[in-house]
Amino acid sequence: MSQGGYAFLLAGGIGARLCLLSEKRAKPAVPFGGKYRIIDFALSNCVNSGIFDVGILTQYRPTSLNQHIGNGRPWDLDRTRGGVQLLQPYLGSVENDWYRGTADAIYQNLMHVRQRRVEDLLILSGDHIYKMDYTAMQDFHSDRRAALTLAVTQVPEADASQFGILELDARGRVVSFEEKPVKPRSRFASMGVYLFRRDLLWKALEEDAARSDSSHDFGKDVIPRLLSDGADVFGYPFPHYWQDVGTVDAYYQANMDLLEERPSVDLADPSWVIHTAILDLPPVRLGPSAAVERSLVANGARVEGRVVRSVLFPGAVVERDAEVVDSILMNGTRVRPGARVERAILDKQVWVGAGAQIAGGAGPPNEVCPEHLASGLVIIGKGAALPDGIEVGPNVRIDPGTRPEDFPAHVGAGKVVWNAREPEGAHSHGYPGPEQAAMRD
């Protein structure tokens, strides 16, 4: 990519399967790994691969993403030419509307590449954890004279039906592709990283936009049609760590993967720095009775108690005699003296009262979202304040902004603590909220 290239980064997904974590923020903006947000990985991959011209497509609740990206400084994307652009849907001409799918999102923004001297366009997803040098994929793509190259990873057989599954011949040509197949024919999954020849992409998207029977999605519509038209579609095998963090369990596991002795994603590698918006906070402060083991702790955190197998974001505070085990504590959370938190994900600014007992573990799935919250984790929304001495069981969901008076004395397994003052509860299911529906009209 001598000219550097151009990348579209899809960051508009609702991320319903992430439950509370993406209720009020786009999935790529969900905090990850102690100081990052999920989008930092794809965005850092771009600049580390020499791509300094990136369009980020947003749609769902872009505020925290907009704030995070800003003018692109941390990624060296505040440039005179190129740099980063946040592309939100807008009204103004016949073709413009809410994005109807991933392909439609790109289609509506093709004008941004009209004047750019690039032969190929990279299309990425903003919600995967991986470190990848896209120049190697570009070399493969040029070498095969491919019209489209998809990056391919191997997924466990049990998960294969959640991905776009493809079969490759010896040279890497894609011979079959099926989005979320009931009976997967291989374990090769598309990573949602597409390198398109620009003219072909243009043509394919124009055709797709005109079809009324299309859902305007790359995996469901555009790629299968290209294959049936006989286009040169190749799969580029990527042998390193790649994780889709689309579900609560996968998100939790990907964080815990960072605590391995030799983590698959080395965050400390100076040759492939994961850039993020920097908070100027002092070093981690450990008190005289602190005990921290097998954990990641970001600057600005303070520990007086015990922390084991956990990830602490900036400003997280674990007070005296408090214990945090197998948990994720985001920015500014506070665990008061004597409290215990186990197998829980605490969003930003959560307050856990003194002596509270939050105990994830085995138990019946959550009564409201059993499909997303069944593995025993406790998930606590942003700004919730838990009363002193409260007991919380596994698979419990606690709404953002809940106050101590919203809690019963004991929150049993699988229960939900609602925030009665919050009028926007509809979002928790990932359906468009009233304001979004109204704007469509």
Next chain:
Amino acid sequence: MRETMAVFLAGGRGRGLGVLSEHRATAALPFAGKYRLVDFSLSNCHYSGIWPVALLTQHAPTSLREHVHGGRAWDLDRAEGGILTLQPFARRERAAWYTGAADALLRNLSTYADSGAHRLLVGSAEHVYLMDYSELLASHLDARCPVTAAVTPARPEQVRRRHMVEVRGDRVQRFEHYPERTDLTLAAMGLYVFEMEFLRAEAADGPRRSLRDLLEPALARGLPVNAFRFGGFWEDVRDLETYYRTSMAFLAPEPPLLLGDPQWPVETRGEERAPAVFAEGSRARSSLIAGGAVVEGEVENSILFGGVVVEHGARVKDSILLQDAHIGAEAVLDRAILDKQVGVGEGAVLGDGPLPPPGGGTGLCVVGKEARLPAGYRLPRGAAVGVGADLTKSEILREFAARPAGKPRP
């Protein structure tokens, strides 16, 4: 037009800091886990709304320039009048180093004039304090004096290291420099506001070396010098003991300054390190540990900068480890200061022997940047190892450093 420009002296050789300042300006000395001394002055400017800023450099300015890097971290990367680094330069008629603070200040008068400044706030980039400079400026404008000096209380044990001042009302009467003992209780902070007019007149009178040469004759002539009293924490980090003591004060339950005050966080150039890693079996307490550090062993009452690794079984106590120092397994550090990228071999002991008796020196071991100590090596208390000294290769260096009074040699 901005009426006040800030000028910071950042050229200090820092003789008292030994190997730590051999290859860097004291202002660039790493401090408190992720900062450098200059961060305090620049953060003060940012929050006080003062720019442009000039840094007067001379001794080993490279790491300082790299750190300041256009001033981004303090929003000093401005289209007009952000931050300037003024290194002495040769002219047709002569080429000379700055002979002292006043010389450095006066030789750049035309540069300040170009920015249109009416007055200068002059300070040292080596001091640790948080101050709202707008209060100092308000006092100066209110007093209508050509000069304002910031003063702060000094304890009796500190006066030997201070420029003491006598203040009557709000006027500075006289200085007493580094007195053994004195009745005076206020010390000059090396922080002044000067009207440009005064500086121009002084410059016309011929060269000056130190600020003392500039101020004392003026005081003697009856020049009114306003005193601005500052009651907050302030420290001039000029020797190893002060550096050590000031650093360690930040480990106390009530640190002298709040580094992460959300209203006034001390800003520094980000290093983009990952979060700190605490391994299985690690034991760390009463410490400051910066992002990017990896703790496998035991750490107590210490400061670890980014990228420091303390391997399994190693014990680090009462020590300061600058960026990327690597402590091998089972090594023991007691009261040691390690500069960046120092390598300590497995089972080495730094700070071997009993603690010095009270009044018998600090007993600190200091190891210069990139020095290497072999496995099993014993460095006696109070010994120093020079910058880049590779004791794994040289027997002579090994023996030399093993003498307690050993002076550093490269």
